Amino acid sequence: MALERRKFVGTFIHSKSLTDLEICEEATIGVDEHGKIAYITRPGPDKAPDGWDSVHTIKLEGNKFFFPGFIDTHIHASQYPNAGVFGKSTLLDWLNTYTFPLESSFSDTAIASKVYNRVVARTLSQGTTTACYYATTHVPATNLLADICLKRGQRAFVGRVCMDRMSPEYYQDESTESAIADTRSCISHIRSIDPSFDLISPVITPRFAPSCHTATLAALGALQKETNLPVQTHISENTSEIALVAELFPEADSYAHVYDTAGLLTPKTILAHAVHLSPTERQLIKSRDAKISHCPASNTAITSGRAKVRELLDEGLTIGLGTDVSGGHTSSMLSEAREALFVSRHVAMTDGDEAKLAVEEALYLATRGGAKVVGLESKIGGFEMGMDWDAQVVGLGDTVGTDEIDQSEGLLEIFGKETWEEKVAKWVYTGDDRNTLAVWVKGRLVHKRNGFTI
Amino acid sequence: MALERRKFVGTFIHSKSLTDLEICEEATIGVDEHGKIAYITRPGPDKAPDGWDSVHTIKLEGNKFFFPGFIDTHIHASQYPNAGVFGKSTLLDWLNTYTFPLESSFSDTAIASKVYNRVVARTLSQGTTTACYYATTHVPATNLLADICLKRGQRAFVGRVCMDRMSPEYYQDESTESAIADTRSCISHIRSIDPSFDLISPVITPRFAPSCHTATLAALGALQKETNLPVQTHISENTSEIALVAELFPEADSYAHVYDTAGLLTPKTILAHAVHLSPTERQLIKSRDAKISHCPASNTAITSGRAKVRELLDEGLTIGLGTDVSGGHTSSMLSEAREALFVSRHVAMTDGDEAKLAVEEALYLATRGGAKVVGLESKIGGFEMGMDWDAQVVGLGDTVGTDEIDQSEGLLEIFGKETWEEKVAKWVYTGDDRNTLAVWVKGRLVHKRNGFTI
Structure with missing residues (x-):
């Protein structure tokens, strides 16, 4: 099944090693028609190769990030x-x-x-x-x-x-x-x-x-x-x-x-x-x-x-x-x-x-x-050139303001002073499926939470 | 603040002792204008005292039950x-x-x-x-x-x-x-x-x-x-x-x-x-x-x-x-x-x-x-005559059918063969706030999950 090329723009978080969690803001990942990562620009303005100018872009803002599946x-x-x-x-x-x-x-x-x-x-x-x-x-x-x-x-x-x-x-x-x-x-x-x-x-x-x-x-x-x-x-x-x-x-x-x-x-x-x-x-x-x-x-x-x-x-x-x-x-x-x-x-x-x-x-x-x-370390588990796009969008909800709680957004609370490391800790300790907004396997969208638009 | 009298009808679950969890189907609890439990009928048809004929009734069906707050x-x-x-x-x-x-x-x-x-x-x-x-x-x-x-x-x-x-x-x-x-x-x-x-x-x-x-x-x-x-x-x-x-x-x-x-x-x-x-x-x-x-x-x-x-x-x-x-x-x-x-x-x-x-x-x-x-054992913690109505409605979702999953209902899955004891275990081990549909303190409704009507 051929896919369309897409660009994923925003904060990416993945493991470089056991102890090194890379947090990369303002990055772009291009995913090709085979569901593979064709290029990565980090951080800064998209440096897309030729032929990637007008592809569909999925851009994250606020307390959202891409994370490996x-x-x-x-x-x-x-x-x-x-x-x-x-x-x-x-x-x-x-x-x-x-x-x-x-x-x-x-x-x-x-x-x-x-x-x-x-x-x-x-x-x-x-x-x-x-x-x-x-x-x-x-x-x-x-x-x-x-x-x-x-x-x-x-x-x-x-x-x-x-x-x-x-x-x-x-x-x-x-x-x-x-x-x-x-x-x-x-x-x-x-x-x-x-x-x-x-x-x-x-x-x-x-x-x-x-x-x-x-x-x-x-x-x-x-x-x-x-x-x-x-x-x-x-x-x-x-x-x-x-x-x-x-x-x-x-x-x-x-x-x-x-x-x-x-x-x-x-x-x-x-x-x-x-x-x-x-x-x-x-x-x-x-x-x-x-x-x-x-x-x-x-x-x-x-x-x-x-x-x-x-x-x-x-x-x-x-x-x-x-x-x-x-x-x-x-x-x-x-x-x-x-x-x-x-x-x-x-x-x-x-x-x-x-x-x-x-x-x-x-x-x-x-x-x-x-x-x-599972013997697939060259294909999945992180964001590297040539790897498959097995990924999720994690959304931590809006920063707490004067609104009442919205249970559909989950239990995680961002009060605004957290570092990205602290946001990730909050996700792990207080998050649940409500914080997983979209999921792709090999470039194919396989899940999207109600209310999230891409 | 004076309340209206109400009747709560359905399955009630609460602790009689450390080891004895009472599961009472088809029961009725009448809560008076002070937020106190005025009478309990269990199990079977409501045996309301005089003056309780036409009060508002909240009736639970399916995989729902009342539980103490x-x-x-x-x-x-x-x-x-x-x-x-x-x-x-x-x-x-x-x-x-x-x-x-x-x-x-x-x-x-x-x-x-x-x-x-x-x-x-x-x-x-x-x-x-x-x-x-x-x-x-x-x-x-x-x-x-x-x-x-x-x-x-x-x-x-x-x-x-x-x-x-x-x-x-x-x-x-x-x-x-x-x-x-x-x-x-x-x-x-x-x-x-x-x-x-x-x-x-x-x-x-x-x-x-x-x-x-x-x-x-x-x-x-x-x-x-x-x-x-x-x-x-x-x-x-x-x-x-x-x-x-x-x-x-x-x-x-x-x-x-x-x-x-x-x-x-x-x-x-x-x-x-x-x-x-x-x-x-x-x-x-x-x-x-x-x-x-x-x-x-x-x-x-x-x-x-x-x-x-x-x-x-x-x-x-x-x-x-x-x-x-x-x-x-x-x-x-x-x-x-x-x-x-x-x-x-x-x-x-x-x-x-x-x-x-x-x-x-x-x-x-x-x-x-x-x-x-907290020294309030005569007032809260269970369902007894004279106690305050500090309670929650727990809903375990519909029994799994052919529909797709509905994340707003939570993660708990009822497949239909579970005993009430097993349903309660599933609630404790796999439930979350999405299973708490309504909450009362002293007879006052203090929380209701979106989408739940009473």
């Missing part, structure tokens, strides 16, 4: 109806009580259609331009999720869940062979709708070690080698889960070794949680260049533990953020960034101030970090 | 412009870097007017029907806050802050005498606008022990004895603060003893934070029947620590919740309830599952618990 590196699309429903459970009882019954209902594609349309629309409205989705075991429903992401324009990794043991009889793969055949079936479908996996990619998805036989893990590892597709799974979320892995895989040196032995610890592997990794496991993961999805909201909500993100970063591991709906209560990556800041403060209470993340670090993890986790 | 037992109204701005600070540097400069600007009543109008309107829109406010040291601005609460109809405790040492020269009381005189001045003003402290009450407010000379604390204690007014202050928020108290009050056995010696540990005293209390201090506080405001968002944000709420509850202490804006990032008591649940999970990670609070417990703390903390 969020990258949610771990979200269970099928669990969306359970967001906020987890009681006092922890991982293993949570799965049996809340999760498996819900997921199994996706044998009905009408249910899948309703939930998947909703979660894709909702996450787009919250600025999530890329999502790594767990679906369910069901091929038709998983294919439908891929169709919906493509239609609504969200960049997505769509994983058909493989699980052939330690799961309820009513909801598991029959055999290694059927798990692989069904996974191949989803890969074929995605190839048929997006041949070069340009927007939608399959992702090989063993649920987690305890729910897969050794043979199934090995077969999925072989499939990864054959296809060079990404892999997503869970690791070291909860201490009971870790004990279960040790019991089920007595020959393995550790949880991470289970995946490594199966050929599943690759540079294209996304490991969700990584709360309780041993030093040896961290070293193994680093040596394989596998990636980590930190899910602080979920780890707090279902009491899994506190991932020591500062340590992981210092050791050179690659980390992004994941909402992990519905272990996590929120589908918002902005909220998730906030939760990362809070969990780092809880780590700091025992380990010292070094553990604290700063606002700019949380935003890095939600954008550039996530881009690295 | 929230009681915020600790919020610094003057710090509202800094919500979300705290960097990586902890209490003592946070005060000097962010807080004192802002508070001192309230010598300008134009600034005070803008901020106080905003914070009262905003908290009302989030369902806070009662707030215990810290203002600043300034008499005119503090009196203005009382005026604004009265005008907008929010039940409030308004405290002129006393501080005569360990504070910047540009922002502190000159002497014990001036601190007391200024406090008396605010008390007189409130008496002049609300003679029986029916809606607005003064509250004696030593900032915290380190910022008051011993003589000032003693004089405020004497003032409490003379007036029998409530007291609010801070206690044991942060370990450096506790060390400072030990240094400044070498003769005192503990932080709590400093207040006790001054006559400030009374049944009408609200102690914010109480994160690091010793067993002896907890015993002393209990013996004096002083109350505790738990501020989990703040304690996490500025890395103060984790209050062990389950232990405090088990010991029989009286606890409510406080947003503690702007140590806390949020002015929403719904968010604060969520933070209480999360902090309790972090406590559980080290102390065991018993520490976890349930949704119904967090809601109790935000309503009935808070009512006890």
Whole structure:
């Protein structure tokens, strides 16, 4: 689908590095007909190349800025109806009580259609331009999720869940062979709708070690080698889960070794949680260049533990953020960034101030970090020449005057003396979807808040 | 101001006790011309007494319910412009870097007017029907806050802050005498606008022990004895603060003893934070029947620590919740309830599952618990005959159908199979101000969300 060239003018904010959030006022970004950033002028008057004189211009004023789209590196699309429903459970009882019954209902594609349309629309409205989705075991429903992401324009990794043991009889793969055949079936479908996996990619998805036989893990590892597709799974979320892995895989040196032995610890592997990794496991993961999805909201909500993100970063591991709906209560990556800041403060209470993340670090993890986790750091996560225009307009509302509050503008209050750094902090700590005014993926407008005109 | 009698019909939810959340469908509550609950019929057809046949009826349907207004037992109204701005600070540097400069600007009543109008309107829109406010040291601005609460109809405790040492020269009381005189001045003003402290009450407010000379604390204690007014202050928020108290009050056995010696540990005293209390201090506080405001968002944000709420509850202490804006990032008591649940999970990670609070417990703390903390448990916090109608309509939105998302309805998603308990959990974990459709204080409608008709 060819697009029109456009210019985006105003304040741009994005991460240059983990600690350096660039705030660039009065800049211009030209986005070409392929949805790519063709040129950037900053700061000052537009220095457009030839042929860019009369293109449509989207200009921001006041407390508004462009920000890269969020990258949610771990979200269970099928669990969306359970967001906020987890009681006092922890991982293993949570799965049996809340999760498996819900997921199994996706044998009905009408249910899948309703939930998947909703979660894709909702996450787009919250600025999530890329999502790594767990679906369910069901091929038709998983294919439908891929169709919906493509239609609504969200960049997505769509994983058909493989699980052939330690799961309820009513909801598991029959055999290694059927798990692989069904996974191949989803890969074929995605190839048929997006041949070069340009927007939608399959992702090989063993649920987690305890729910897969050794043979199934090995077969999925072989499939990864054959296809060079990404892999997503869970690791070291909860201490009971870790004990279960040790019991089920007595020959393995550790949880991470289970995946490594199966050929599943690759540079294209996304490991969700990584709360309780041993030093040896961290070293193994680093040596394989596998990636980590930190899910602080979920780890707090279902009491899994506190991932020591500062340590992981210092050791050179690659980390992004994941909402992990519905272990996590929120589908918002902005909220998730906030939760990362809070969990780092809880780590700091025992380990010292070094553990604290700063606002700019949380935003890095939600954008550039996530881009690295999904292997798209050359395409998304920041504003650079040649990158795709995966972006959002963030609006912080008018500066407080004498008017009454306008709830449609959100909760964030700008009183007028704030620096841009303080405005960004207010966004992260007090903002919500009402502050996301427009969202583009690969140059295509995929969401616009009511009342915002461009 | 005389009101019309009204009937409120539909589902009512409120706490009967810490663990028992009553969900009462098809009920009717009659509210009289004084804003008091005159009768309750539950469940079933309205059994109105004589004279209630033709009164105006407000009837809820679908995913809507009546809930008691929230009681915020600790919020610094003057710090509202800094919500979300705290960097990586902890209490003592946070005060000097962010807080004192802002508070001192309230010598300008134009600034005070803008901020106080905003914070009262905003908290009302989030369902806070009662707030215990810290203002600043300034008499005119503090009196203005009382005026604004009265005008907008929010039940409030308004405290002129006393501080005569360990504070910047540009922002502190000159002497014990001036601190007391200024406090008396605010008390007189409130008496002049609300003679029986029916809606607005003064509250004696030593900032915290380190910022008051011993003589000032003693004089405020004497003032409490003379007036029998409530007291609010801070206690044991942060370990450096506790060390400072030990240094400044070498003769005192503990932080709590400093207040006790001054006559400030009374049944009408609200102690914010109480994160690091010793067993002896907890015993002393209990013996004096002083109350505790738990501020989990703040304690996490500025890395103060984790209050062990389950232990405090088990010991029989009286606890409510406080947003503690702007140590806390949020002015929403719904968010604060969520933070209480999360902090309790972090406590559980080290102390065991018993520490976890349930949704119904967090809601109790935000309503009935808070009512006890402010000494109004016979008037507010639940739905009982003779209580004031301090209430909100909570709307969870239409059950998800084929329509696109409507951001004005909020983020909460009802898919149709949820029990009422699950709906309430979704509200606490995924709701926001958009789910508060209308708010009454003492029978007066004080907020209505755009688009909601009653």
